[in-house]
Amino acid sequence: MDIQFVLDPYACAKYLMSYTTKPEREMSLLLEAIHKECCEGNMSVREEMKKKLTETFFNHRQVSVQEAIYRAAGMPLTYSSRKVIFIPLHSNSCRFLEPQRILKQMDQENNAIYMSNLVDKYFDSPSDSDSNICMADFASDYDIVSATRSAKKPRNSNKKLQTLPFAIKKNSAIKKLIIIRYPFVNRETDPENYFENLLVLYLPIQNQDELEKTIPIVL
Structure with missing residues (x-):
């Protein structure tokens, strides 16, 4: 087990959030790359949303068990x-x-x-x-x-x-x-x-x- 002293509380919180939201970051980078590809191909906004971005989002979106339970039960994620x-x-x-x-x-x-x-x-x-x-x-x-x-x-x-x-x-x-x-x-x-x-x-x-x-x- 890797144990280290925590000298900066903000850095610790930032690391935890970066780790737990890693799939969101990867999804953002993927959608950004798809958007750039559509712009270079002179694709219309409607075609980009319907054929590329929507399909990419639904096929690559990762949801944890905890988040799925919260959303299915209609529980607020923040207060x-x-x-x-x-x-x-x-x-x-x-x-x-x-x-x-x-x-x-x-x-x-x-x-x-x-x-x-x-x-x-x-x-x-x-x-x-x-x-x-x-x-x-x-x-x-x-x-x-x-x-x-x-x-x-x-x-x-x-x-x-x-x-x-x-x-x-x-x-x-x-x-x-x-x-x-x-x-x-x-x-x-x-x-x-x-x-x-x-x-x-x-x-x-x-x-x-x-x-x-x-x-x-x-x-």
Whole structure:
């Protein structure tokens, strides 16, 4: 048996997590390689998802007995006293596919097969004075509800988005504690994307093209 002194608790926890999630890392590398292969072969998004990525995922996904029991029993894998919201700032962030019933009704040539995410809803928010907020405040201070659900209560203060079938409403009087997370970018190796993320997060803008405009600096 190999026994060693543990001098760094974080390194120990990192090693344990790396060991237990090793199959997930291998799956990510495999899917990344398949995606690169599809891009080089000029394959459409629909064909890539249907023929390559989905097949690879289902044929190579490994699930432990413990995880299978948790998922089959509907038991939560994590507990938290704070709500966490992830903001997918990067344009290449992972997206969820539309439901199968919607995909079957779509034209085969239509590549708009992904569901809208938080960033899409932020840029589609009503362009009035009350909505002049940054994306960080939008994620933490507003709830997103279905437009159909909002229409059933016409007296509420929900505001419909411009094109997407959703509405936004201000959080209740009892302030919810929400933690926002976003993709990590190294400031030293990728300063452009690092500062772009901060601008998109904390600068009230209507679309990402506004970042290209000259922003006056007050000294």
